[in-house]
Amino acid sequence: MRKITQNNEIGSKIESILGKKSIIELTPIKIKKKDTSDKxxxxxxxxxxxxxxxxxxxxxxxxxxxxxxxxxxxxxxxxxxxxxxxxxxxxxxxxxxxxxxxxxxxxxxxxxxxxxxxxxxxxxxxxxxxxxHTTASAVVAKTLYDAKNIHKISDLKGEKVVIYGAGPVARIAAILAAKEGLNTFLVETWDKSNEEFIKNLAKEVTEEAGENATEIKGIFAPEKEQRYDVAKDALIIWSLAAAGVEILSSDLMERLEGKKIVVDINLVPPYGIEGIRPKHDNEEIYPGIFGIGALALGRLKxxxxxxxxxxxxxxxxxxxxxxxxxxxxxxxxxxxx
Missing domain, CATH: 3.40.50.10280 (Methylene-tetrahydromethanopterin dehydrogenase, N-terminal domain)
Structure with missing residues (x-):
């Protein structure tokens, strides 16, 4: 928009200041309105x-x-x-x-x-x-972070992780673990299930993890001694089964040897791993065994x-x-x- 001064008196004053006649150009300012739509x-x-x-x-x-x-x-x-x-x-x-x-x-x-x-x-x-999705992601991310930054384990590829449970959190945690190159075991502990179910599930989640992931192995372990056998040579143990179900008792935990990082997402007793409490955040619950409880994970989730x-x-x-x-x-x- 352009406006030319036409009033002689105003024009003379402008000319006396600028020394010449002036053309004042007024450029319109377009104000962009903020979107106020409800989210x-x-x-x-x-x-x-x-x-x-x-x-x-x-x-x-x-x-x-x-x-x-x-x-x-x-x-x-x-x-x-x-x-x-x-x-x-x-x-x-x-x-x-x-x-x-x-x-x-x-x-x-x-x-x-x-x-x-x-x-x-x-x-x-x-x-x-x-x-x-957010719980499984928190379990895997927290374990990897603590292994590297607290326990100084720089490379977890090929290390054994045992996942107790066959529900949605366990399945997604298994997929993420396999993608990270861990030697992944998905363990069904419910005695009403069967070996065929968990092996088929392991095959299904392996396919979802993709061709660059490690194979996920399915294990049926309704008995506590069977659960101990699969865990004894693992570096990482995740208790991701149903709430209120004890997976590993204290007598089995005391028999485990070597360093282990153990996670339990149960917030209500009995906890999946006897000896872990929800507030534990990498506390040594047995010699060489470090526990991460539900509250530490819950904040991250x-x-x-x-x-x-x-x-x-x-x-x-x-x-x-x-x-x-x-x-x-x-x-x-x-x-x-």
């Missing part, structure tokens, strides 16, 4: 009641609105997702968070959510059914989930926050300690 997180939970823990975490991370939808199944996804995205402008701050105890259904839900996103309405997708949710509030377009991403976040948080 909305749709929380798809497979359980009867959506997890208050995850809902609170999403609010604390910066979402303005969290919409919990319980009893979620994969067949409901397309309509709900497209209703959510088409009712907002493209690149509006919208995210989908998949949780719940039914991990298999959760995986199907996550896949359907990603498939249901349409350009230019893509959104971030967070996958953490019952905290399994919660901080990792918080960082992922914060990142999701700022993300536009499709981005998947799964166990691979959670593992990188956990490692980054530990590196800042």
């Amino acid at each position: 909305i997180c749709y929380f798809f939970d497979t359980d009867d009641n959506a997890s208050p823990f995850d809902i609170n975490m999403a609010y604390d991370a910066g979402f303005d609105i969290v919409v919990p939808i319980s009893r979620m199944t994969a067949d409901q996804v397309p309509k709900l997702v497209q209703d959510a995205i088409f009712s907002r402008k493209p690149k509006a701050p919208t995210a989908f968070f998949i949780g719940g105890s039914n991990v298999k259904e959760g995986e199907k839900i996550a896949k359907k959510v990603i498939e249901s996103l349409v350009h230019p309405f893509e959104c971030p997708v967070i996958i953490d059914p019952r905290g399994s 919660a901080n990792s989930e918080g960082e992922i949710l914060k990142e999701a509030t700022k993300t536009k377009g499709t981005k998947v926050f799964d166990y691979k991403y959670a593992f990188e976040v956990a490692k980054k948080l530990l590196s800042k300690m």
Whole structure:
């Protein structure tokens, strides 16, 4: 926009100052308005009641609105997702968070959510059914960090890790361990299961880990002596089975020899490893055996989930926050300690 001075009196004053007639150019300033759209997180939970823990975490991370939808199944996804995205402008701050105890259904839900996103309405997708992705990532990252920085074990490739449990946390921990080159054993301790199940599961998670990962071996060990046998030559032991189930008693732990790093995610007694307490953070619980308890891991897990949710509030377009991403976040948080 250009304005030429026409008033003789004003023009004379300007000329006396500048020594010549002046053309004043006024350039319009375009003010970019800040996007004030609410940050909305749709929380798809497979359980009867959506997890208050995850809902609170999403609010604390910066979402303005969290919409919990319980009893979620994969067949409901397309309509709900497209209703959510088409009712907002493209690149509006919208995210989908998949949780719940039914991990298999959760995986199907996550896949359907990603498939249901349409350009230019893509959104971030967070996958953490019952905290399994962030918990497993915390277990593996914390173990690797402590092995290197506290126990001065620079290279863990080929070292034996025994994982007690066959649930979602154990499965993801096995995949991450195999990707890191550890000699990985996935041990089913439930006496109602069988050897065929755990061997098939080990094969399945080995395939998911990828061709550059080590093979994951499946072991059926319902008896305590069998559990001891598989653990006696391991450097790392992770108790990731169901809460309230003792995996290794004190008499078995006392028989173990050599240095071992032992993790137990159970917060409620009886603990998976007798002698570990939730507050333990690399404390020597038996000679040469160092324990990491649920609270030490819980802080890292919660901080990792918080960082992922914060990142999701700022993300536009499709981005998947799964166990691979959670593992990188956990490692980054530990590196800042």
